[in-house]
Amino acid sequence: KAGVTQTPRYLIKTRGQQVTLSCSPISGHRSVSWYQQTPGQGLQFLFEYFSETQRNKGNFPGRFSGRQFSNSRSEMNVSTLELGDSALYLCASSEDRVGGYTFGSGTRLTVV
Amino acid sequence: AQKITQTQPGMFVQEKEAVTLDCTYDTSDPSYGLFWYKQPSSGEMIFLIYQGSYDQQNATEGRYSLNFQKARKSANLVISASQLGDSAMYFCAMREHSGGSNYKLTFGKGTLLTVNP
Numbered sequence: 001k002a003g004v005t006q007t008p009r010y011l012i013k014t015r016g017q018q019v020t021l022s023c024s025p026i027s028g029h030r031s032v033s034w035y036q037q038t039p040g041q042g043l044q045f046l047f048e049y050f051s052e053t054q055r056n057k058g059n060f061p062g063r064f065s066g067r068q069f070s071n072s073r074s075e076m077n078v079s080t081l082e083l084g085d086s087a088l089y090l091c092a093s094s095e096d097r098v099g100g101y102t103f104g105s106g107t108r109l110t111v112v
Numbered sequence: 113a114q115k116i117t118q119t120q121p122g123m124f125v126q127e128k129e130a131v132t133l134d135c136t137y138d139t140s141d142p143s144y145g146l147f148w149y150k151q152p153s154s155g156e157m158i159f160l161i162y163q164g165s166y167d168q169q170n171a172t173e174g175r176y177s178l179n180f181q182k183a184r185k186s187a188n189l190v191i192s193a194s195q196l197g198d199s200a201m202y203f204c205a206m207r208e209h210s211g212g213s214n215y216k217l218t219f220g221k222g223t224l225l226t227v228n229p
Contacts, residue, residue: 033217043203043219056214088155092217101147101207101217103157 002027004093004104012110018079021107025072025093032074033101034066037088046089049074081111115139116204116220123225125194132179133189133223135204145207146187147217148178152200160202163187194227201225 005024013019025032033056034046045058049068066076072093078085088108092101117136125131137146148160163171163178171178179188191198201222210216 035217035219042221043205045216045218048214048216056210056216058216090155090157092157100159100162102159103149105154105156108155 004091004102006089006091006104006107008107009105010108010110012112013081015081015083015111017081018077019081019109021076021078021089021091021109023074023076023091023093023104025074025091026095026102029093029095029102030072031094031096032068032072033092033094034074034076035090035092036060037090037106038084038086043090046076078109083111085109086111115208115218116206118204118220118223120223121221123223125191125225125227127196127227127229128193130190130192131194131225133191133202133204133225134186135188135220136184136186137204137206138185139206139208141208143209146178146180147205147207148176148187148189149203149205150198150200151203151222157203161189191225196227196229199225199227 007022031050033048035043037043048056052068063079068074088106090106092103094101144165146163150158161171161173161176161178163180170180175192177190203222204220207215207217
């Protein structure tokens with residue numbers, strides 16, 4: 001069974017640009033969650049999608065958005081990038097609302 | 113207030129010895145789940161062990177066991193017979209209701225474990 005796939009692994013962007021990250025969950029998993037990890041703030045919950053609907057959202061500005069497609073693949077978008085957005089972005093897939101969470105290897109975003 | 117507290121920023125252990133990583137949590141949700149993840153320097157989060165709030169017995173997975181003390185709200189990870197490959201960051205996480213029937217996973221700050229030869 002293939003794991004959770006996140007692309008790209010590394011990204012370097014300039015302040016003010018926008019970026020899109022992708023996450024393909026484990027086959028059959030309908031829930032995808034996104035997390036931001038920074039040295040200062042640790043792991044913080046961004047949002048969760050289930051069957052193409054956002055059902056949970058963390059405390060992040062509207063510049064952070066996401067969506068989920070009918071095949072459960074999810075994308076996360078950050079607009080008007082700021083230096084503080086530099087982080088490791090992790091996505092996790094889950095089979096259902098109470099299942100375990102399997103994480104991808106993450107996308108390391110650097111904003112310069 | 114922090115939901116998940118890991119009081120040990122760093123821990124050292126000799127190879128082949130056992131080590132306990134501490135985790136305390138705070139929730140008013142009667143139905144919650146506790147997870148431990150390992151994060152090597154590569155960045156991936158590796159699931160280690162899970163304990164449900166209604167589970168009567170402590171969870172075990174190979175060399176990993178979870179010392180669950182519900183009344184004290186603690187869920188310590190015990191790694192037996194440490195190996196050099198166990199050197200990594202370890203995160204305790206809790207899944208609880210976040211409104212309606214939705215759930216959210218909240219992480220602690222982590223403990224950096226170093227296994228010495």
